[in-house]
Amino acid sequence: MSTEKETPLIAGLSMPQQKPDAAKLLQSAREDGYDYVITDLPLSQEARSDVIALTGRWWRTSIVGNVPEDPPEALLKNLTKYLEWAIHMGIPAVILPSPPKDMVFEYAQVLQSLAIDAQSSNTQLWIRTLLNEESLQRYELLTRLCDGQPNIATMLIMEPLKPTSSPAAATASQIIMLHKAIGAQLKAVCFPTSVFLTNKRGYPTLSKSHQVLFTEVLKRIGRTVRILIEGAPKHDIPGAGDGMGSTKCLPYLQYIRHIRQRPECVAALDTEEASLESGYLDSLQRPLQPLKDHLEFSMYETFEKDPVKYAKYQEACTMALSDGMASMKPDSASPKMITIAVAGAGRGPLVMRAIRAFKSLNADPTAVVLRVFALEKNPSAVVYLQSMAQNHADWKGIVTIVHTDARKLTLEHLGGRKIDIVVSELLGSFGDNELSPECLDPLLASECCKPSTISIPMQYTTFVAPVSSVRLHTDARQQAQVPHEGGQTLGLQRAMETSYVVRSHAASQTHPEQTCWNFQHPAKETGMERAVSLDFAPDATFAAAAGSGYGALDPAIAGIVSQVLPGSGGAVTLHGLLGSFTAVLYASKDHYSELSIAPHRFSEKMFSWFPIYFPFREPLHVPSGCSVGVKMWRKTADGRVWYEWCAKVHKNGTTIAVTPIHNPKGRSSDVSL
Amino acid sequence: MSTEKETPLIAGLSMPQQKPDAAKLLQSAREDGYDYVITDLPLSQEARSDVIALTGRWWRTSIVGNVPEDPPEALLKNLTKYLEWAIHMGIPAVILPSPPKDMVFEYAQVLQSLAIDAQSSNTQLWIRTLLNEESLQRYELLTRLCDGQPNIATMLIMEPLKPTSSPAAATASQIIMLHKAIGAQLKAVCFPTSVFLTNKRGYPTLSKSHQVLFTEVLKRIGRTVRILIEGAPKHDIPGAGDGMGSTKCLPYLQYIRHIRQRPECVAALDTEEASLESGYLDSLQRPLQPLKDHLEFSMYETFEKDPVKYAKYQEACTMALSDGMASMKPDSASPKMITIAVAGAGRGPLVMRAIRAFKSLNADPTAVVLRVFALEKNPSAVVYLQSMAQNHADWKGIVTIVHTDARKLTLEHLGGRKIDIVVSELLGSFGDNELSPECLDPLLASECCKPSTISIPMQYTTFVAPVSSVRLHTDARQQAQVPHEGGQTLGLQRAMETSYVVRSHAASQTHPEQTCWNFQHPAKETGMERAVSLDFAPDATFAAAAGSGYGALDPAIAGIVSQVLPGSGGAVTLHGLLGSFTAVLYASKDHYSELSIAPHRFSEKMFSWFPIYFPFREPLHVPSGCSVGVKMWRKTADGRVWYEWCAKVHKNGTTIAVTPIHNPKGRSSDVSL
Known part of the structure; x- marks a missing residue:
């Protein structure tokens, strides 16, 4: 596995500051390897030195705003003012307090308008949420009231574990809540420095349960989640990033990265497959209409890359051929012919697999020979198929290309030979949604097939x-x-x-x-x-x-x-x-x-x-x-x-x-x- | 009350027929005074004589189709066929069975598609519903699944009353269910002939409870509801419509009409008010924006027709003037002046009422005189006001027209006189929704008013x-x-x-x-x-x-x-x-x-x-x-x-x-x- 493909884990740091200075914090945090920092949003128009020290690009990429936990009434009153500045600066995300218990509707009323405003600056609103049913439900109610504003998301705050008689059950219910949070737009996970335990060598570590939760977060949404370390450092490690400008928070980041490198996380995030699909995550596509539209060359190419699908098809063809040959009555006069029709051959991957399947059985060529008919309605694909039939050693003399819609195949197309096996790959994500049944049933019921004709898939x-x-x-x-x-x-x-x-x-x-x-x-x-x-x-x-x-x-x-x-x-x-x-x-x-x-x-x-x-x-x-x-x-x-x-x-x-x-x-x- | 304004009650007749013949039934039903008849819809393509006998106009106005109560599976299977013919004929409504108990979703799936089809022919679908919670809820679920298709409606079927120890409670709960049915698109009420009792003279009559229900139906939706008498006649009244072609159902219609003429129904349906508003029933209008837009002349005219509103304003002005005069300190030197400003005078109805209020108090003109300032921002309305001020005997010397937005009035406009009473009619249906507060508050807080200035409304x-x-x-x-x-x-x-x-x-x-x-x-x-x-x-x-x-x-x-x-x-x-x-x-x-x-x-x-x-x-x-x-x-x-x-x-x-x-x-x- 090359490290080039490794998905980076984006982590930020929030530390108490006497006077908010994002510039100063960002400089030392970046020295320790953090990607972004948190700064308290201003309520009044007081001067702050960081707006001069940092150019807009830094504000738009590496600073996340924080709305302080004011009392409910003050919070509702000031929320708009806090956000106004964040939107003005183009800050990518703002952390907001959990909705006050009895004021969820009022909070939602203010938040929904702000979320609309914040779309202009692509500012996400991260609502602080605890991993318990009550906090999650309150957040969830908030989002329903706000009508699914796409930039409202949740940031889970990890809490120190409460003592429990059944740690396994506690972890289980936390996993279930995490599962819900992921459906509800989980965008960030925050570890207060206080949740870290201390190992024998004095270094920070997480409890078993937190390790399980965090691993699950990484496996599920490690490619998109943001991590935040929040609070003053509680672990003073001599020699570990304790230089002049250091945040003294390097050990937390090291620990987080250590968990990120666990094999189960690497297996979920850093594979070829993970890399290939990363552009498709949550991206809605209309289903293909292969009967109505012709597929493009590149689409065939992409499909053919699947390492499992065609191996399975070859396996199935081998099985069908093997069962078919076993049931043949020996007849010394002439070799028996087995006829395979590939319905919707495309560029021919199933033709290839059918031939390989036959070859793998090492049948006696005097006893049994193979004929393959490649049926394809897309004229552009037929050009490719014809070229293969004329040039590929394995295809020559075996494969016949028939330019037809499989539903309109006649015995004449096949030179009078009925089909033994129909192979097709007409399935969509919902099985029948690309109309495989409407395509295969007429073919199987036609003069070209026998009652014994086998369809792959069955x-x-x-x-x-x-x-x-x-x-x-x-x-x-x-x-x-x-x-x-x-x-x-x-x-x-x-x-x-x-x-x-x-x-x-x-x-x-x-x-x-x-x-x-x-x-x-x-x-x-x-x-x-x-x-x-x-x-x-x-x-x-x-x-x-x-x-x-x-x-x-x-x-x-x-x-x-x-x-x-x-x-x-x-x-x-x-x-x-x-x-x-x-x-x-x-x-x-x-x-x-x-x-x-x-x-x-x-x-x-x-x-x-x-x-x-x-x-x-x-x-x-x-x-x-x-x-x-x-x-x-x-x-x-x-x-x-x-x-x-x-x-x-x-x-x-x-x-x-x-x-x-x-x-x-x-x-x-x-x-x- | 002139009978010209009387809202007609549309009633139909459904009678068992050996072979459906809408033409024959319609002819005799119309002789008895019914407006429409019901005919069973055909399932097969058998000939029926009525399609030749009746022209399209009759089918499109006076025939309602009926889908027989087949067993659930057959019903679902045949529904589309029944409806196809009804839509083809342009029949205005089709009566359908209640959704089978355990097949509401399946019924809805078929019905929703049919309702979409039926929109082309303006065919309503009346679902038979009984006046009980279970039947109503089943209908209601059906409409939610069908996503508020506007042509799905309910037809209430009146049932014979069940014996009960508390008839009053039974009637009450039926009234409550009727109330719900009205919200759920109640379009028709069906009286099977079997629910009629027989009075001493042998004539049909309804139970007290049914009378109450039916009266409520008429009072609430008598202008739009359709009545249906269904079934073979059970009351054979000699001489009452028993001619050759008669349906023998005349007495039911006579009884229904008799209830329709009850004073409470007449009071709800046949007043001038009912007639005036009939074009507005359930017709959504965007609220006026009187501060932004100028009103049209005709709109002022319409508003001025209200028999209550301006009488109330005059009453309030009289009260305010009377209290004002009572608190005046006598001062023989010169008559006291009371200043009324009408904010948003329009064509002047409130000016008129203020003057009449003053006159009604018969004040001594040497002790107190009235000045009225009519404030109006609409230049077109000012033309009318100026004409009134110059020509109307009651206005001359009393009324001054000020062409201004009331929010911009200055003491100069008033010749230095502060206002004693501000009268305005800026209220919308939701009170403040035409921005009365935004208009009156600046005026009342301006130099033109005193702390003691009174606003009508207060x-x-x-x-x-x-x-x-x-x-x-x-x-x-x-x-x-x-x-x-x-x-x-x-x-x-x-x-x-x-x-x-x-x-x-x-x-x-x-x-x-x-x-x-x-x-x-x-x-x-x-x-x-x-x-x-x-x-x-x-x-x-x-x-x-x-x-x-x-x-x-x-x-x-x-x-x-x-x-x-x-x-x-x-x-x-x-x-x-x-x-x-x-x-x-x-x-x-x-x-x-x-x-x-x-x-x-x-x-x-x-x-x-x-x-x-x-x-x-x-x-x-x-x-x-x-x-x-x-x-x-x-x-x-x-x-x-x-x-x-x-x-x-x-x-x-x-x-x-x-x-x-x-x-x-x-x-x-x-x-x-």
Whole structure:
């Protein structure tokens, strides 16, 4: 692993100063390796030397403002004044006190206006929040009142641990709360110097529980989170950064960096995969419409880079070929021919894998030979395929290119040979959402196939789970401003009734995912419509192991949260649903091969599919102990396929809240056949 | 009362037919005086004679379709087919079964798409609903899932009364449910012939309880509701419409019409006032901005027609003058002069009333004389005022016109005379929302006034109450499509963050209104900002007497609902807040004069102000037993005044749901100074 790819950890320092002087503090903090410093925002128009000493660039990159913890009335009165100066300076973030207990609405009223103002200077507002249910819920209420202003975020303040008879349960419930905080826009974590313990050599260290929490923060959002060390140094280490200008806070930063270098953090943050996907984090993309649109060359290239997907396909082809050859009746007259059709061949990666699979079986060429038909509707891709067929040694004499939509294939195209195996990679993030069933079913039912024709994949199952993510929700809302047709913007209704492919990151899956529906090939069920009704019992515990809803379950976290009772997770606010899928590529008595992005059976290291996000128009608050009902429909009409979805919150048979049914008639989003 | 103004009651007939024949039924029903008939919608493409017999105009005006009560699965399957034909024919309404108990979501999924289709033919969808909590809640859930499709409405089916030990309590709870149904788009009421009792002479009659309910329906929504008589006739009255073509259902219609003619119905529906306001029912208007814009002549004319408002002003002027004169020290040297300034004189109605008030006191002209200064900023109105001052006998020598904004009046304008009484009519539906305080305070604090100067009005208090009204909510949403600036539409955010003046009608105030805030003149409080936090305990009972939130409390309904415990009203869905106000024009030890549109003290027969509606962006569901917290702010900055508002649902200290804070920074709506 080269260190070039290492994600830097941005850390800041806040130290008490007699008179706020960000220039002085920044100079010594940078000497110790800190990236930014905190300065108290001024209330009056008194002179301060640092505004002259530091140029604007420093203020806009390396200074974070702090609003002092005034009494509630004074705080509300002065908040605007504090912020005005910060916005004027273009300070990137301001730390604000937690909303006063009985004044959350009043605080929200002031904050929402300030957040609107602060957008002009890209200033984030970090609300101090403690890792307990009450503080988190107060922050969460604040953000709902402020209507998901994208620049309101939370900064978790780590507190010294309280003595407890069950440290394991305490850690578990803290992990669950951290999980919620990540969905609620966690942007910074603050370690007061007072939470550090002292090790035998006099150096600062964190308690086991804090180490677990901090490691989880790094694993989940280490690429975007900001760290803050706050307070006067409590550990006086001779020789450790105790020069004239030193802050004496170097040991804290060293310790933080030490944890950052733990193998589990490095594995999450510094891999090739992490580096590749970093541009996609929380970035909403409309799903592809491969049946309607032609893919671009670069897109094929990107897809082909997946180290797992094509290996799995090759494995499945090998299994299918092996089972197929085993069942062949020996016939000495002429070699048997096995025919594979690749439906939607693109640039041919599956053609290649099918050939390799065949080769790997070392079949006797006098007994069995392979024919591959590469079906492709995209004329530009056909150019590439033809070149491969003429030039690649492995392809010559084996591969025939057929320029056709797979749905329109005829026996004539195949020279009268029926297909033994259809291989396709038409799956989307939600399994059937790129219309694989609509493409494969006509092919498998056509004259080109036999009842025994095998499809790889054989079947696929979609999964869905509720998700809490202020980030994804505000981003979906902002899609309303995206240009649409005829110079008009997309509009809020369409934006919130569209599903998006997204590498969810600042997000938390709130319940274990459940099976949505399934398609099999050849079809065992008639019709392309589906409907499902799911119920998610209150359970904010186990889902913590699913993280952002992308990637495999974290067994370490699953172990920790198993220390608390399911259902004890408290209130949560949902912002939509995350969809995923599992595809069985091939299964027989002796063989089984699958691909999956459902967290409970995620195919490790595969990166071809990110989850799909179905937004709720408005956040859906789920009070403690309430269940969430989800209904989804797959509908089809007039050459279009679309999804409709809704959710309800209920308890003891009483419906507490519902979302409207999103996307009726596919009015906002659909996939064209 | 002339009968010309009488609002017709539209009634229809549904009778069992062997083979649906709307033509035949319509002919005989119209002979009996019915306006429309019901016909079962066809499922198959079988021929029916009525499609030839009746021209399109009859289908589009006088035929309502009926979807039979199939078993749930069949119903869901066939609904689209039934509706297709109705939409094709342009039938104005279709009656649909109540959603099957465990399939509300599935029913909603189908219905929402059909409602979108049915908009093209203006077809309403009437969902059969019984007057019980369970049926109403199921309908209400349906409409929330269908996202307030404006053409989904409810038809109440009257049921035979169940025996009860407490008929008064039963009637009370039915009245409360009716109140909820009105907020939830009640468009039709159906009387099966089986609910009619038989009087001594053999004629049909309704039970006392049904009479009360039906009378309330008529009083509340008699101008828009449709009545339906359904079923085979059960009362065979010899000689009463028993001709060859008769339906034998004439007696039911006669009885319904008889109730319609009751004095309380006539008083609600057939007055001059009812006729004048009929064009305004549920029609949202942006509030006036009288400080920014000049009013038109016709608008002044309309305002002056109010029979109560100016009488009250004259009464208040008389009181103020009388108290003023009583406190004068006799001074024989010269007559005392009393100076009245009318701030915002318009066409002069208050000038006239001030003069009449003075005259009514028959003061000795050697002891006291009157001077009136009419202040008006609108140059066009000044033309009218000048003409009056020069030509009207009562004005000559008494009235001086000053063309000025009242806020800029100087002592020079007044020839050095300070003002004794300022009279103004700057109040809006929400009291201060046309910026009366911003206009009067500078005037009263100026050199033109004395500490003893009296303002008529002396003070005003705003009130607010939650309101349930699918109608107002969907109309507010539709404002999003209204053209705004630069060819853009208003957009959803602005539409839902604007307050509207509206004669609420298809609406139900859900809790007794509460005091919001108050302004006094001269000011006793500094600053023009206000904030209030209100809590509405669960109480769907007493509010039923407030009806739509406009007009006086109904004492008959208040009496009936007092039979049930407050708080027993069950769940309700809110769509916003209704604002109103009370103004104390004048108060002293001996006198008191006020104007009010707050239901608990409504000034009867006054029609100058309709309530103000503050929408919630999304409907807010309040489960049974939950309270509603409301926060409102009056904010001012940069020459603008605006309101912000939000609400929460809570129970036992747990917040169940909140709305965002609407209109932060006045981003969507404000009033200019």
